[in-house]
Amino acid sequence: MALANLLLAVSCTLTTGIHQATPWELRLAALSDILHLGQRSTLLQRSSFVRNLDYLIKFRVCSAYPADAPFEVLLNEVTIQKELEYKSCFEYTGDLHPGDNVNFKVAGLASGSFTIDKLPQEDATLVLVVYRHDRASMALSFMSHVFAKLSGxxxxxxxxxxxxxxxxxxxxxxxxxxxxxxxxxxxxxxxxxxxxxxxxxxxxxxxxxxx
Incomplete structure (x- = not known):
């Protein structure tokens, strides 16, 4: 209680005008600064070892679909490749998330969609191949593969x-x-x-x- 009254008195004195601090008040101010610095230092230490791990995911999309018209490839609603020709590939290294849809269009019309189920928790290359479902239709099918993290x-x-x-x-x-x-x-x-x-x-x- 005495310390609380002393701090209150110091506060009141400082708000009334110019005040010459006593050695005891200076020691209290220094102690307060040290306590606040210690609190800030502790918070910085606690947050410094928590960080997000960013994995490099290469997403390679290839067309094995025999057709004259190229595909437009969209990640959800955003175009990531304007023209994907037959027997060609491209790589996308932007953000990918489980549940993303890779959509294919021809001449602006939806042709098929592939949903990314889950992503590896390490650097990896994902391959998605679009091909013809059967000889009797124009429907799309997909094959996918995740290359293992090997040195060779x-x-x-x-x-x-x-x-x-x-x-x-x-x-x-x-x-x-x-x-x-x-x-x-x-x-x-x-x-x-x-x-x-x-x-x-x-x-x-x-x-x-x-x-």
Missing amino acids: PQVALLDAYQGTASSLVEIQPEDEEESAETLRFNSVMALDEARYKVLLHVGNHKEEARI
Whole structure:
């Protein structure tokens, strides 16, 4: 109570005019400043170790849909790619959230939509491939894949073909003609860092690409 009365007296004295502080009042003011500084320091320390972790999510969208007209791709209602051509891809590195819809339009008309269910809690590359649902309709289907966080390269082989012909895919190092390995459709393979040839066999026809 004595301390409260003293502080009240100091306050009243200071509000009435110029006042020459006594050594005791100066010590009280210094003690008050130290207490407030300690409180501010504690708050700063408590907030300094709480921070948001920002993961780098690369969202790669590819079209395996055979059509002359390109897709317009929207994330919810915002266009993120004006023209996505057949056999082409693009990458989006903006904000993504679970529940976001990736919408596809052709000539301004809605064609299909893919909903992002959940996102990995680490740096990752998400791949979304749009392709034709079947040969009898124009409907869209989607395949998606999340590449694991590995130090080396990876290859995902997704089958978007709707025909009846059978095919075989092989991969081999560019400088080794006798060491080809067969790739399974809808699978992922981790590779050593190198240049590779990918061979597609359809009957007697063969196509080659390099990665």
